[in-house]
Amino acid sequence: MSEQPNITYPQLITLYEVSRKINSKLNLPELLDETMDLAIELLHAEKGVLLLRNKTTGELEMKVARAMDKSRIADAVALVSRTVVRKVESGGQSLLMQNVPDSPGLNPNMSLIRRKIKSVICVPLRSREKLVGCIYLDTTDKQHFFKTEDLAFLEGFANLAGIAVENARNYRQVEEVNRNLESLVDERTQEVQAKHNELQSAYDQLKDTQMQLLRSEKMASLGMLVAGIAHEINTPLGAINSNTDTFSRCCGKLRDSIQDCGLEQGANAKTIDVLDNLSKVNVTAVERITKIVKTLRNFARLDEEDYKQVDLHEGLDTTLTLTAHLSRARINCVKKYGKIPQLTCYAGQLNQVFMNILVNSCQAIEGMGAITIETSHKDGAIVIAISDTGIGIAKENLDRIFDPGFTTKGVGVGTGLGLSISYRIVEEHGGRIEVESRIGKGTTFTIYLPVK
Amino acid sequence: MTTNSNIESTLRVMVVDDEEMVLTSVRSFLELETEYDIVTFTDSEEALSYVRVNKVDLVISDYLMPKMNGLEFLAKVKEVDPQITRVILTGYADKENAIKAINDVGLFQYLQKPWDNDDLKIVVRNGLEKRRLMAELEQKAGEIQKAYGDLQGLHREILKAFA
Ligand SMILES: Nc1ncnc2c1ncn2[C@@H]1O[C@H](COP(=O)(O)OP(=O)(O)O)[C@@H](O)[C@H]1O
Ligand SMILES: [Mg+2]
Numbered sequence: 001m002s003e004q005p006n007i008t009y010p011q012l013i014t015l016y017e018v019s020r021k022i023n024s025k026l027n028l029p030e031l032l033d034e035t036m037d038l039a040i041e042l043l044h045a046e047k048g049v050l051l052l053r054n055k056t057t058g059e060l061e062m063k064v065a066r067a068m069d070k071s072r073i074a075d076a077v078a079l080v081s082r083t084v085v086r087k088v089e090s091g092g093q094s095l096l097m098q099n100v101p102d103s104p105g106l107n108p109n110m111s112l113i114r115r116k117i118k119s120v121i122c123v124p125l126r127s128r129e130k131l132v133g134c135i136y137l138d139t140t141d142k143q144h145f146f147k148t149e150d151l152a153f154l155e156g157f158a159n160l161a162g163i164a165v166e167n168a169r170n171y172r173q174v175e176e177v178n179r180n181l182e183s184l185v186d187e188r189t190q191e192v193q194a195k196h197n198e199l200q201s202a203y204d205q206l207k208d209t210q211m212q213l214l215r216s217e218k219m220a221s222l223g224m225l226v227a228g229i230a231h232e233i234n235t236p237l238g239a240i241n242s243n244t245d246t247f248s249r250c251c252g253k254l255r256d257s258i259q260d261c262g263l264e265q266g267a268n269a270k271t272i273d274v275l276d277n278l279s280k281v282n283v284t285a286v287e288r289i290t291k292i293v294k295t296l297r298n299f300a301r302l303d304e305e306d307y308k309q310v311d312l313h314e315g316l317d318t319t320l321t322l323t324a325h326l327s328r329a330r331i332n333c334v335k336k337y338g339k340i341p342q343l344t345c346y347a348g349q350l351n352q353v354f355m356n357i358l359v360n361s362c363q364a365i366e367g368m369g370a371i372t373i374e375t376s377h378k379d380g381a382i383v384i385a386i387s388d389t390g391i392g393i394a395k396e397n398l399d400r401i402f403d404p405g406f407t408t409k410g411v412g413v414g415t416g417l418g419l420s421i422s423y424r425i426v427e428e429h430g431g432r433i434e435v436e437s438r439i440g441k442g443t444t445f446t447i448y449l450p451v452k
Numbered sequence: 453m454t455t456n457s458n459i460e461s462t463l464r465v466m467v468v469d470d471e472e473m474v475l476t477s478v479r480s481f482l483e484l485e486t487e488y489d490i491v492t493f494t495d496s497e498e499a500l501s502y503v504r505v506n507k508v509d510l511v512i513s514d515y516l517m518p519k520m521n522g523l524e525f526l527a528k529v530k531e532v533d534p535q536i537t538r539v540i541l542t543g544y545a546d547k548e549n550a551i552k553a554i555n556d557v558g559l560f561q562y563l564q565k566p567w568d569n570d571d572l573k574i575v576v577r578n579g580l581e582k583r584r585l586m587a588e589l590e591q592k593a594g595e596i597q598k599a600y601g602d603l604q605g606l607h608r609e610i611l612k613a614f615a
Contacts, residue, residue: 234566235543236473238474238477239471239474239476240566241567242481242566243477243480245481245568246477246481246569249484249485290566
C-alpha cells in the first residue's frame with residue numbers, strides 16, 4: 001500500500017514552511033494542535049488524529065483530534081480506526097486506503113465502513129528511528145480521496161513532526177529538570193538556613209554555659225582563696241584582739257596605782273590617756289576586721305548552718321526590717337506576696353541574698369522611689385522578683401555585676417561581693433538569678449528557687 | 453619554756469600554740485588578771501614532756517599545729533594525768549571537728565579564735581575549779597576507802613576476838 005516517497009518541488013517548499021512553523025512551537029500541546037491542523041489543511045482531510053506512545057504503558061494514546069475547522073473533537077476515540085492504527089504500529093509502515101468502500105475483503109463491521117469513511121491515511125511518527133506515534137487522517141467526502149503523493153508528503157511531514165515532538169518533549173524535560181532544580185535549591189537554602197539557626201542557638205547556649213561555668217569556676221577558686229585568707233588572718237587577729245583588751249586593762253591598773261601611790265598625776269595621766277584612746281581605736285579597728293573576716297567566711301561557706309524548712313516570706317520581712325534604716329521615709333516598699341510553699345534551704349544564706357539585693361536597690365534609688373517585692377509559685381519554683389525605681393544598670397555592665405569584685409560604687413561603699421555571693425548561694429540551692437534593667441527607669445532582680 | 457617562780461600550791465596553766473604571738477597574748481592577759489602560774493610551749497612534744505614531770509592543772513591547746521593536732525595532744529595529756537582540765541582553742545575552720553571530738557577526748561571547753569579575754573578568764577577559772585573539786589572528791593573518796601578498810605580490819609578483829 002505504501003509507495004516510495006515521491007515529493008514534488010512545491011511540496012518541498014510547503015514542508016519547509018511546515019518545519020518552520022512547527023519548530024517554533026516548544027509547548028507540546030500547542031505543537032500537536034498546530035501539526036494536526038497543518039496536516040488536515042494540506043491534505044484536505046475532514047479530521048485528523050495524532051497518537052503518541054505512552055512511555056509507561058507502551059500503548060499508542062490519542063493526544064489530539066482536530067476537525068477541519070480547527071476545532072477539537074471531544075470523544076475522538078470512536079473516530080479512529082483501531083485496525084488501521086494497529087496495522088501501522090505493528091508494521092511500522094504507512095497506510096493509505098484511497099477508496100474504502102471499494103477495498104476488497106473488509107469486515108463490514110469495521111468502524112471505517114460504519115462511519116462511511118471514503119479515504120484514510122495513516123503514517124508513523126518516528127524519533128531516532130523508533131516509532132513514537134502516528135498521524136491519522138480520514139475523510140467521508142465522496143469527491144475526495146488521498147493520493148499516493150499525499151502519502152509521500154505526509155511521511156515527510158511526519159518526519160519533521162517527529163523531530164519537533166522530540167524537541168518539545170526534550171524541552172519540557174529540561175524545563176521540568178530546571179523547575180525541580182529550582183525547588184531543590186529553594187529547599188536546600190531553607191535547610192541551610194534552618195541549620196544555621198540551629199547552630200546559632202546552640203552557639204548562644206554554649207556561650208551562656210561557658211559564661212556560667214567561668215563564673216562558677218571563679219567563685220570556687222575565690223571561695224578557696226577566701227577560706228585560706230580567713231584562716232590565716234584569724235590567728236594574728238586573735239592576738240591583736242586580746243592584746244587590745246589587755247592594753248585597756250593595763251591602762252586602768254596604771255591609773256589606779258598612780259592614784260594609790262599619790263604620785264603627781266599630770267604627765268603620767270596624760271600618757272595613759274593617749275594609750276587608752278589608741279586602745280579604743282584599736283578595738284574599733286579589730287571589730288571591723290572581724291566583721292570582714294566574718295563576711296568572707298560566709299562567702300566561703302565556712303560556717304555551716306541548718307538545712308531546714310522555712311517560709312521565705314518571713315525571711316523577706318526580717319530582711320526588710322534590717323534594711324529599714326536605708327529606706328526610711330525615702331522609699332516606699334510594696335509587698336506583693338503570692339501563695340508559696342515552704343522551702344527546705346539554708347535560710348540564713350537566702351536572707352543574705354535578699355539583703356544584698358535590697359541594699360543594692362536602696363543604694364540605686366537617689367531621693368524618692370519605690371521597691372516592690374513580688375513572690376509567686378510557678379513551674380515548681382518559688383519566684384521572688386525585687387524591683388526598684390533606681391538608676392538602672394548600663395548594658396555593658398549587665399554581664400559583669402555578678403563578677404566578684406565588680407562595683408561601680410566608691411571605695412568604702414561597695415565591695416563588689418554582694419551579688420557574686422548571692423549568685424553562688426542561689427546556685428547552690430539549684431536556682432538562678434536573672435536581672436532586667438533600664439537606665440533611669442529601674443532594675444528587677446528575679447530569683448528562681450526550685451521546690452523539691 | 454618559760455615559767456613564773458611560784459610556791460608549790462599555786463595553780464598552773466599550760467598554753468600550747470605553734471604561734472608565739474598567741475602565747476604572749478594569752479600569757480600577758482592571764483598574768484595581768486590572775487595569780488596562776490603560766491607555762492607556754494610552741495612545741496607539743498616538749499609540752500608533753502613537761503606534763504610528765506610537773507604538776508599542771510589546766511591545759512589550753514591550739515587545734516592546728518605541726519607534729520600533732522590539738523586533740524591528739526590533749527588525748528596524750530589525758531593519758532598522763534586524766535585529772536588535768538583540757539581546753540581547745542580553735543580557728544573557724546576546725547570548729548566542727550573540735551566540737552565533734554569534745555566527747556571523745558573529754559574536753560572541758562572549746563574557745564574560738566579570736567577569743568574574748570573575759571571568756572578566756574571564766575573558762576580557765578571554772579576549769580580550775582572543776583579540777584579542784586575533782587581532786588577534793590578523789591581525796592574524800594580515798595579517805596572513805598581508807599575508813600572502810602579500817603572498819604573491815606576492825607570487824608575482822610572483833611570476829612576473831614569472839615571466835
Ligand atoms: N538594683 C541595682 N540598681 C543599679 N545597679 C545595681 C543594682 N544592683 C547591683 N547593681 C550594680 O552591680 C554592682 C555590683 O553589686 P554588688 O555585687 O552588690 O557589689 P556592691 O554593691 O558592693 O558594688 C554595683 O556596684 C552596681 O553597679
Ligand atoms: Mg551590694
